[in-house]
Amino acid sequence: MTVLPVALPGAQADTLMWADPGDVEPAAMDQLRRISALPWVDRIRVMPDVHLGKGAAVGSVIAMRDAVSPSAVGVDIGCGMAAVKTSISLDDLPDNLRRIRDAIEREVPVGFGTHCGEAEIICQDQHLKRSFACLMRGFDDLRAPGLADRRHRAVSQCGTLGGGNHFIEVTSDQSGTIWLMLHSGSRQIGKVIAERHIDIARQLEHNQLLPDRDLAVFLAGTPQLEAYRHDLYWAQEYALLNRQVMMALTMQAFARVLPQVRYGEVISCHHNYVSEETYDGVDVIVTRKGAIRAGRGDLGLIPGSMGTGSYVVRGLGNEVGLCSASHGAGRRMSRGEAKRRFSIADLEQQTTAVECRKDRGVIDEIPGAYKDLEAVIAAQTTGPQPLVEVVERLTTLVCVKG
Numbered sequence: 001m002t003v004l005p006v007a008l009p010g011a012q013a014d015t016l017m018w019a020d021p022g023d024v025e026p027a028a029m030d031q032l033r034r035i036s037a038l039p040w041v042d043r044i045r046v047m048p049d050v051h052l053g054k055g056a057a058v059g060s061v062i063a064m065r066d067a068v069s070p071s072a073v074g075v076d077i078g079c080g081m082a083a084v085k086t087s088i089s090l091d092d093l094p095d096n097l098r099r100i101r102d103a104i105e106r107e108v109p110v111g112f113g114t115h116c117g118e119a120e121i122i123c124q125d126q127h128l129k130r131s132f133a134c135l136m137r138g139f140d141d142l143r144a145p146g147l148a149d150r151r152h153r154a155v156s157q158c159g160t161l162g163g164g165n166h167f168i169e170v171t172s173d174q175s176g177t178i179w180l181m182l183h184s185g186s187r188q189i190g191k192v193i194a195e196r197h198i199d200i201a202r203q204l205e206h207n208q209l210l211p212d213r214d215l216a217v218f219l220a221g222t223p224q225l226e227a228y229r230h231d232l233y234w235a236q237e238y239a240l241l242n243r244q245v246m247m248a249l250t251m252q253a254f255a256r257v258l259p260q261v262r263y264g265e266v267i268s269c270h271h272n273y274v275s276e277e278t279y280d281g282v283d284v285i286v287t288r289k290g291a292i293r294a295g296r297g298d299l300g301l302i303p304g305s306m307g308t309g310s311y312v313v314r315g316l317g318n319e320v321g322l323c324s325a326s327h328g329a330g331r332r333m334s335r336g337e338a339k340r341r342f343s344i345a346d347l348e349q350q351t352t353a354v355e356c357r358k359d360r361g362v363i364d365e366i367p368g369a370y371k372d373l374e375a376v377i378a379a380q381t382t383g384p385q386p387l388v389e390v391v392e393r394l395t396t397l398v399c400v401k402g
Contacts, residue, residue, distance in 0.1 A: 002020040002022075003383055003384065004017070004018050004019070004020070004048075004379055004383045004385070005017055005018050005045075005320075005321070005383075005385055006020070006021065008021070008029070008032055008033065008036065008044070008046065009021060009029075010033050011032065011033055011036040011044070012033075012036045012037045013036040013037075013038075013041040013042065013043060013044060014042070014043040014044070015032065015036050015043065015044040015045075015046065016043075016044075016045055016046065016320070016321070017045075017046040017050070018045070018046060018047055018048045018321065018326075018379050018380050018385075018387065019046055019047070019048045019049075019050050019059075019379060024050055024051075025051060025052055027052045028050055028051055028052040028053075028057045031052060031053070031056070031057045032044065032046060032050075032057055032060065034211055034212055034215065035056055035057075035060070035062060035072070035215060037211070038064075038067075038069075038210075038215060038217070040064045040065055040066060040067035040217060040219075041062060041063070041064055041065075042063045042064060042065050042279075042282060042284050043063050043279075043322070044060060044061065044062050044063070045060075045061040045291075045321050045322045045324055046059060046060055046061075047059040047060070047061065047290065047291050047324065047325065047326040047327070047330075047380070048326050048330070048371075048375070048376045048379035048380055049290065049326040049327065049328055049329055049330025049371060049376050050290075050330060051330050051331050051332070051371075053074065053289065053290070054071060054074075054075075054214060055069065055071025055072065055198075055212070055214030055215055056069065056071050056072040056074075056214075056215070056287070056289050057289070057290075058074075058289055058290035058327075058330065058331075059289070059290045059291060059326060059327070059330055060072070060287075060289055060290070060291070061286065061287070061288050061289075061291045061321075061322045061324040062286070062287045062289075063277070063279065063284035063285070063286050063322060064217070064284060064285050064287070065282065065283075065284055065285075066219060066220035066221075066285075067217040067218065067219050067220060067225075067285070068217060068218055068225065068228070068229075068274060068285045068287060069201075069215055069216065069217045069218075069287065070194060070197050070198045070201055070216070070218070070228060070232075071198060071214045071215060071216070072215075072287035072289055073194070073232065073272055073273065073274055073287050073288075073289055074194065074272045074289045074290075075190070075191045075194040075195060075198075076185040076186060076190055076191060076194075076239075076272055077185065077186045077190040077191075077193065077194050077232055077235035077236060077239060077272060077273070078185055078186045078190060078235055078236035078237070078238065078239025078240060078270050078272060078273055079183075079184065079185030079186065079190075079239060079270070079271060079272040080183070080184075080185065080239060080240070080243065080268065080269050080270040080271050080272070080273075080292075081181065081182070081183050081243075081267075081268070081269055081271065081292075081300075081301035081303065081327075082181070082182050082243045082244070082246075082247050082266055082267065082268045082269075082301075083179055083180065083181040083182075083266070083267045083301050083310075083312065084179065084180050084181075084247065084251065084263050084264055084265070084266045084267070085173075085177060085178075085179050085263070085264040086177070086178045086179065086180065086254070086261050086262070086263055086264070087260070087261055087262040087263070088177070088178040088258055088260075088261050089176045089177055089178065090172050090176040090178065091176070092178075092258060092260075093178070093258075093397070094257065097170070097355035097397060097398050098355055099257050100170055100253075100254065100257050100355070100398050101355050101356070101398050101400060103253040103254065103256050103257050104168055104250055104253045104254070104398075104400050105400055106253065107249040107250065107252060107253040108159070108160065108161055108168060108246055108249045108250060108253070108400070109159075109160040109161065110160070110161040110162070110163070110400060110401065110402035111161075111162070111163050111402030112163075112402075113160060113402070114153070114156040114157050114160055115156045115157075115158075115159060115160065116156065117152075117155060117156055118132070118155055118156075118158075119158060119159040119245055119249070121159070121245060121248050121249055121252065122158070122159070122245060125248060128241075128244065128245060128248065131241055131244070132158065132241060132245075135234070135237055135238060135241055136151075136154075136155065138234055139151055139154065139234075141230075142193065142230070142231050142234060143227035143228075143230055143231050144192070144193050144196035144197055144227070144231050145196060146196070147189075147192065147193070147196075150188070150189055150192055153188055153189065154187075154188075154189040154238070157187040157188060157189070157242070158187075158238070158241060158242050158245055159242060159245030159246050159248075159249060160184075160187060160242070160246070161182070161184050161246065161400070161401075161402050162184055162185075162187055162402055163401070163402035164365075164402075165183065165328075165365060166182075166183050166184045166185070166401070166402065167182065167183050167303075167306070167399055167400060167401050168180075168181070168182040168183075168246070168250055168399075168400040169181045169182070169303075169310070169396050169397075169398060169399050169400070170254070170396075170397045170398035171309065171310060171394035171395055171396050171397060172394065172395050172397060173392045173393065173394055173395075174392070174393055178397075179392075179394055180247070180250050180251065180254060181301065181303070181310060181394070182243060182246055182247060182250060183303060184239075184242055184243055184246060185239045185242070185272065186235045186236070186238045186239035186242065187238075187239075187242060189235065189238060190235040190238060190239060193231045193232070193234075193235050194235075197218075197227070197228045197231065197232075198214075198216065200224060200228075201216035201217060201218055201224070201228075202214075202216045204216065204218075204224065206219065229274070232273075232274055236270060236273050236274075239270065240268065240270070243268060244266075244268075247266055251263055267299045267300075267301060267312065269292045269293065269298075269299075269300050269301055270288070270292070270293075271288060271290055271291055271292045271327035271328075272288065272289055272290065273287075273288055274286070274287050274288075275288070275293070277322075277323075279319055279322065280319075286322060288324060288327075290326070290327045290328070290330070291324045291325065291326060291327050292324065292325050292326070292327055293315065293323055293324060294313070294315030294316065294317070294318070294321070294323050294324055294325040294387050294388050295315050295317050295323045296315060296316060296317025296323075297314060297315060297317070298314065298315035298317075298323075299312065299313070299314055299315075299391065300312075300313045300314070300315060300325055300388065301313075302325065302326055302327065302328060302329075302373075302376070302377065302388075303328050303329070304328065304329045304367070304370065304373035304396075305329060305365065305366070305367040305369070305370040305373070306350075306351050306354060306356055306362070306365055306366070306367055306396065306399045306401070307350050307351040307352075307353070307354050307367040307396060307399075308329065308367050308370070308373045308396070309373065309393065309394050309395045309396050310373075310394045310396070311373075311377055311390055311391075311392065311393055311394065312390075312391040312392040312394065313325060313377075313381075313388035313389065313390055313391055314388060314389050314391050315387070315388055316386055316387060316388060316389060318385060318386065318387050320385050321385060321387045324387065325380050325387045325388045326376055326380060328370075328376075329370040329371045329372070329373040329376050330370065330371045330376065331369060331370055331371070332369065332370060332371045333369050335364035335369075336364075337369075338363060338364045338365075338366060338368070338369035339363050339364050341368075342363050342366050342368060342369070343363075344358065344359065344360060344363065346363075346366060346368065347359075347362070347363055347366050350366055350367045350368055351366075351367070351399075353396075353397075354396050354397065354398070354399050355397065355398045355399070356398065356399035356400070356401065357399075357401055362401050365401060377390065
């Protein structure tokens with residue numbers, strides 16, 4: 001068994017992997033090597049859920065000096081997780097869990113669904129109302145070109161799930177206590193902001209000779225970097241508020257079925273974002289693409305797939321690992337390959353114990369398309385350089401997808 005972390009073979013910058021190189025697809029390994037060759041890279045840390053991404057691998061934590069690559073964040077700026085522990089136990093749940101799924105799907109627009117303008121709950125909740133008003137006041141100050149016609153959609157998508165690997169789940173911990181959990185990001189407005197800035201970066205002179213123009217960077221002290229950081233931080237706040245609104249709607253829906261419910265504190269974490277940090281006395285700009293911050297005591301959420309459950313973890317503040325951990329199980333095959341390889345019967349078999357969609361529209365999200373969650377957790381909780389410790393193991397009961 002490989003003792004982790006290991007150095008990335010052929011890397012030019014300091015690159016450590018909390019994944020066995022032999023288990024990582026060759027295209028992702030090549031992608032990591034190309035990133036390590038960028039002159040601005042200080043160090044890279046590779047999480048156990050690593051897989052091929054656009055520009056930068058998903059599951060990569062990249063620390064740069066005086067530069068940032070928008071592709072190292074990804075186009076779903078601020079994508080992340082939220083979870084809350086309830087007062088409900090397994091014994092309290094209705095026999096037919098479809099009641100809970102239906103209640104959530106009535107409250108939260110999924111897939112291409114949106115609210116009719118501002119979500120009603122934003123008007124009803126004073127905290128959400130103030131946060132939303134403050135956020136949208138900054139919309140007209142965004143620096144990316146051509147966003148004026150995106151305002152209405154940004155308003156109507158705040159508090160919506162989207163599709164792909166985004167989800168809302170009802171889960172139980174090992175004591176039988178029920179948790180609510182969700183995964184989503186900055187929706188279309190975050191994607192447009194990211195794509196506009198990536199296009200700008202590709203045109204800059206210092207990026208013209210890069211081996212992969214998707215690795216284009218903005219340099220410190222330039223108006224382009226300042227514009228990107230301004231818009232990026234706005235989009236991260238939008239993503240956070242999107243999850244807050246969705247969680248409020250999910251809690252409201254759950255209470256319609258179980259009105260006696262009480263809720264604890266919400267745990268929230270980004271896993272596609274930028275942060276300015278210092279390691280070994282060096283100030284760096286850290287991009288986490290498919291990775292959460294795992295500073296000492298930080299609570300984080302690491303989900304699996306539709307049928308495999310999730311983990312609540314606590315960061316150990318491991319600076320060797322850039323205080324980071326994985327964002328999930330990570331894909332082991334593309335969506336296209338999953339659609340070719342698996343059938344509806346496979347999906348039904350792999351999600352037998354879960355109340356969820358079991359149709360062709362979500363076959364690419366089948367558990368078999370993802371890495372083994374237990375192995376991913378073991379890679380970052382054991383060995384000489386663990387990144388997190390387990391707080392709770394959650395089992396999926398209901399999964400809502402777009």
